[in-house]
Amino acid sequence: MSDPAIxxxxxxxxxxxxLALADVSLTLAPGQTLAVLGPNGAGKSTLLRLLxxxxxxxxxxxxxxxxxxxEQAWAVRGRIGLLGHEPLLYRELSARENLAFHAALHGVxxxxxxxxxxxxxxxxxGNEPLRTLSRGMVQRVAVCRALLHDPELxxxxxxxxxxxxxxxxxxxxxxGRGSGRTRVIVSHDPAGALAxxxxxxxxVRGRVALLAPAGELDAAALGELYR
Amino acid sequence: xYGKRLRALSLTTxxxxxxxxxxxxxxxxxxxxxxFLQKIIYIHVPLAIVTxxxxxxxxxxxxxHLRTRDPRWDMRSYVAIHxxxxxGVGVLITGSIWAKGSxxxxxxxxxxxxxxxxxxxxxxxxxxxxxxxxxxxERQARAASVFAITAGAFVPINFAIVRLSTQYxxxxxxxxxxxxxxxxxxxxxxxxxxxxxxxLWRYEMTSKHAxxxxxxxxxxxxxxxxxxxxRRSAAPSVTxxxxxx
Amino acid sequence: MSAPGTRAxxxxxxRKDLRIELRNFESVxxxxxFSVTTFVLFHFGLQRDTLSGDxxxxxxxxxxxxxxxxxxxxxxxxxxxQGGFDAFLLSPADRGALALAKALALLGYMLVxxxxxxxxxxxxLLGPPIGQALPGLVLVLVLGDLGVAVIGTLVGALAVRSRAxxxxxxxxxxxxxxxxxxxAALATKPLLSTPVGGLPLRWLGTLAAYDLVFALIAFAxxxxxxxx
Numbered sequence: 001m002s003d004p005a006i007x008x009x010x011x012x013x014x015x016x017x018x019l020a021l022a023d024v025s026l027t028l029a030p031g032q033t034l035a036v037l038g039p040n041g042a043g044k045s046t047l048l049r050l051l052x053x054x055x056x057x058x059x060x061x062x063x064x065x066x067x068x069x070x071e072q073a074w075a076v077r078g079r080i081g082l083l084g085h086e087p088l089l090y091r092e093l094s095a096r097e098n099l100a101f102h103a104a105l106h107g108v109x110x111x112x113x114x115x116x117x118x119x120x121x122x123x124x125x126g127n128e129p130l131r132t133l134s135r136g137m138v139q140r141v142a143v144c145r146a147l148l149h150d151p152e153l154x155x156x157x158x159x160x161x162x163x164x165x166x167x168x169x170x171x172x173x174x175x176g177r178g179s180g181r182t183r184v185i186v187s188h189d190p191a192g193a194l195a196x197x198x199x200x201x202x203x204v205r206g207r208v209a210l211l212a213p214a215g216e217l218d219a220a221a222l223g224e225l226y227r
Numbered sequence: 228x229y230g231k232r233l234r235a236l237s238l239t240t241x242x243x244x245x246x247x248x249x250x251x252x253x254x255x256x257x258x259x260x261x262x263f264l265q266k267i268i269y270i271h272v273p274l275a276i277v278t279x280x281x282x283x284x285x286x287x288x289x290x291x292h293l294r295t296r297d298p299r300w301d302m303r304s305y306v307a308i309h310x311x312x313x314x315g316v317g318v319l320i321t322g323s324i325w326a327k328g329s330x331x332x333x334x335x336x337x338x339x340x341x342x343x344x345x346x347x348x349x350x351x352x353x354x355x356x357x358x359x360x361x362x363x364x365e366r367q368a369r370a371a372s373v374f375a376i377t378a379g380a381f382v383p384i385n386f387a388i389v390r391l392s393t394q395y396x397x398x399x400x401x402x403x404x405x406x407x408x409x410x411x412x413x414x415x416x417x418x419x420x421x422x423x424x425x426x427l428w429r430y431e432m433t434s435k436h437a438x439x440x441x442x443x444x445x446x447x448x449x450x451x452x453x454x455x456x457x458r459r460s461a462a463p464s465v466t467x468x469x470x471x472x
Numbered sequence: 473m474s475a476p477g478t479r480a481x482x483x484x485x486x487r488k489d490l491r492i493e494l495r496n497f498e499s500v501x502x503x504x505x506f507s508v509t510t511f512v513l514f515h516f517g518l519q520r521d522t523l524s525g526d527x528x529x530x531x532x533x534x535x536x537x538x539x540x541x542x543x544x545x546x547x548x549x550x551x552x553x554q555g556g557f558d559a560f561l562l563s564p565a566d567r568g569a570l571a572l573a574k575a576l577a578l579l580g581y582m583l584v585x586x587x588x589x590x591x592x593x594x595x596x597l598l599g600p601p602i603g604q605a606l607p608g609l610v611l612v613l614v615l616g617d618l619g620v621a622v623i624g625t626l627v628g629a630l631a632v633r634s635r636a637x638x639x640x641x642x643x644x645x646x647x648x649x650x651x652x653x654x655x656a657a658l659a660t661k662p663l664l665s666t667p668v669g670g671l672p673l674r675w676l677g678t679l680a681a682y683d684l685v686f687a688l689i690a691f692a693x694x695x696x697x698x699x700x
Contacts, residue, residue, distance in 0.1 A: 016364035017442065017464055054561055054700050056296075078475070078564040088555035088562075092492045104484030105563035107476030129495070145559075293696055350647035353640065360634035366700065370630055373693045374644070377626060380689055381648060388651045388678060392658060 003066045005030040005153060005182040006051065012059030013046055013206075020046045022206045023060070028199060030152075033183040035197035035214070037190055039226050042203040044186045045084075048155050051184060052082045065153060078106055081151035083159050083175065087142035091131040095122055095141045098130065099148060106149040116144035120170050135162045143171050154179070157186045190222035233429055240426045243419035247412065255412040264328035269412060271321035273420035274314050275344065279382055281311030281424055282351065286379025289372035301368040301463045304375050306431045308354055310424060315348050339393040343386045350378050359461035368463055439464050475564040478572075485573035490580070492550055499546045500581050503539040507589040510535045511596045522599035529660035532593050533616070533653045536582075537646070539589065543581045544624035545641040547574055548632035557633075557698060571694040574628065575621040575687075582617040598664065605663035608671040612659045615679040619652035622683060626690040629697040648686075655679040 006028040013021040021043045028034050036044045049055045051064055053073040062069040067076045082088075089098045099113035117123045120140040130138050139162045146154065159175055160168050173179060177196050187193040194200065194214050202210030202225045209225055210217075251269045285307035292300035322341050327333050336342060357374055361367040442464075493499055514531050515521070523531055551557050560570055590609070594602040602609070623645055631640040655678045662669025 014365075017439070049700065052562060054558060056699075074475075074564065077562065080562070082558070082562055086555040086558075088559040090488065090492060090550065090554050090556065092495045092550075093488065097488075097491065101484055101488050102559065102563070104476060104480055105560065105565045107480075107564070293693075346647055346650055350644075353643045353647075356636070357630070357634065357640055357644065360631075360636045360640055362635070363700075366633065369696050369699065370634075373626075373696055374630060376693060377648070377686075377689055380685065384682065384685060385651060388654060388682070391674075391678065392654055 002030055004028060005065060007063040010060035011057055011062055013050060014058050019206050024208055026201060026211055030182050032198040033177060034199045034201060035193035036186045036201045037193055037225055038203035043206040044203055048157055048186055052080055052155050053077055078149055079151050080153045081146040082155045083142060083146040084157035087138050089130055089142060092129055094129055095126040099144055102145050102148050108149045112148055116147055120144060136164055136167050139163055140167055143174060147174055152181060154181045154183045191219055236426045240422040243422055247416045247419045250412045255408055267321055267325050269416040271325055273417040275318045276417055277420045277424045278311045278314040278318055281307050282382055283379050285375045289375035292372045298463060305463050306428055308375060310427050312351055318344060337393060339390045343389040346385055347382055355461045478566045478569050481565040481569040482573045485570060486576055489577045499543050500584050503542050503585045504588040506542055507535050507539045508592045511593055523597050524599040525665040526661045528598055528664040529657040533657045537649055537653055539585055540620045541642045541645055543578055544628050544645055545638055547578055547628040552632045567695040567698055568691055571625055571691055575625040578624045579617050579621040582620055586613050600664060600666045604668045608663050612656055616652055616656040618683045622687045622690050623648045651682050
């Protein structure tokens with residue numbers, strides 16, 4: 001029985017005098033997918049950023065890939081991939097230039113960028129500045145960026161927004177359930193989330209409203225969250 | 228937590244201030260050259276010394292804040308700088324009055340100390356706008372601490388450089404050239420202004436602390452601890468409250 | 473997979489910034505144009521055809537300083553707006569590399585700016601011929617630019633994620649840069665006088681010391697500004 005990929009125990013994060021996350025506890029096994037659902041302002045993005053080591057916990061414990069945050073964040077940074085609303089890419093640079101930059105930041109060989117570009121069918125437009133490409137294409141390059149360093153843990157914030165169905169299919173083996181990586185997905189689509197996750201966390205106003213394996217839930221139970 | 232020694236502190240401050248004022252007006256000799264106006268140095272210089280020390284205190288609290296990430300240190304730093312800013316305005320005003328009385332101009336560039344002081348005040352005047360412009364409370368506190376440390380380092384360096392560049396020397400009163408009586412009053416004046424600074428510092432800390440406790444109580448009584456309307460403010464708020472929440 | 477070496481990261485960051493600058497032409501041309509326009513303003517404002525000595529030194533350095541503020545304002549904008557901070561923070565790269573890369577970039581912008589501004593100054597406003605003063609002047613310019621680079625990096629990072637970043641940048645950096653202007657102007661003054669005086673080592677030393685102290689402070693504190 002290997003170590004859990006994510007272990008949270010009474011995790012708390014404040015924003016001034018408010019509580020962005022309060023008393024969140026869960027365990028996620030490697031290779032499994034956690035879906036994080038909840039209304040706006042529930043703390044979903046905060047949780048994701050905290051797991052990505054971009055935010056520090058204010059209380060409780062967090063262990064990601066076996067390392068405690070924030071003390072051992074350094075050990076984990078190169079093994080997490082984040083894909084959110086923003087592509088985190090520079091519009092003036094081309095896909096290849098962006099990926100070469102990220103490869104240098106992570107200490108990874110650039111060859112991998114080429115493989116990924118081909119996998120998302122962007123290799124022919126790899127040298128055009130991103131500001132000339134459509135939102136969907138930029139998102140595909142963002143997927144490459146997130147996977148460039150072959151992360152064990154993927155943090156996805158509505159990853160399929162801005163992707164047309166064809167692009168969605170291209171991207172699926174890379175960031176989907178079949179990719180073999182541990183995943184945390186923030187989603188506004190309860191039905192879709194249920195279908196592709198193993199564990200579901202429902203957050204309301206920073207607190208855990210729901211935490212159960214996906215198999216035990218149905219759409220009705222999830223609808224309650226958004227009430 | 229902060230209110231404990233406030234009464235004793237206030238009484239001591241009032242006592243020393245009164246004593247200083249009495250001595251200034253009735254005991255200290257009049258200066259041969261400048262006459263009665265010279266007595267303003269008993270306010271001006273202590274204010275200046277305490278202000279600059281206050282900025283350094285702010286910088287030290289900021290260092291503690293960055294190392295421990297405890298928001299209480301940020302609060303201390305903020306209040307220290309806040310009060311020193313107010314005292315600093317007093318320095319500029321009293322300095323200006325003195326300049327007018329002594330040299331006939333409201334402002335003189337040949338005064339390196341006054342010029343350095345103006346520069347320091349111009350820098351610290353950006354402290355509150357900086358805080359107000361950053362909404363995320365934690366980031367605000369961290370940016371403010373970085374600023375406080377940078378500005379705190381700037382204070383002595385700036386004084387040294389401006390002094391290097393000017394020939395005229397601001398009348399140096401601390402170099403042992405004060406006759407006996409003046410020196411006594413002077414030291415007493417420094418002590419009383421320092422006490423005043425410390426008392427005001429404690430008052431402001433207590434008041435902010437109490438306000439934060441009140442807000443927490445109100446939220447708890449209102450039944451919804453997490454429903455806090457976002458307050459946009461330049462001042463930090465303390466959330467580690469002993470015994471409450 | 474080991475953490476990448478700092479030198480490689482700094483190189484990658486610099487390459488990225490310079491590429492963006494070359495494609496956008498936002499900072500440096502604006503700074504250069506601004507400085508030439510300011511010289512013209514000074515001509516009209518001071519009602520003088522030529523300047524020398526302390527007036528020349530002052531006008532030159534104040535102009536360079538205001539142009540620098542333009543550059544400082546733009547230094548971190550692309551990163552803040554396009555998620556560059558997050559991308560950097562997600563990687564195992566050393567945080568100090570970003571500070572170093574930005575300082576080097578700003579230094580580069582200033583040097584390119586001076587390639588335009590100094591000849592323009594010599595042409596438009598300077599009385600004495602500049603030839604003899606050049607070697608000393610270059611040294612003062614480099615030391616002054618180092619001060620700008622260091623303080624600009626710190627202030628730029630402080631101001632960029634605030635709401636009034638275009639206002640806070642100048643407000644924060646100008647007082648901190650006054651000693652740089654002071655030292656640089658005093659060092660430049662004899663160079664622009666007739667006859668050309670010697671380079672005052674005392675002011676070069678002061679400039680260098682100031683640069684060093686604030687470089688240490690900036691690099692020590694920079695990490696705290698990057699976090700979310």
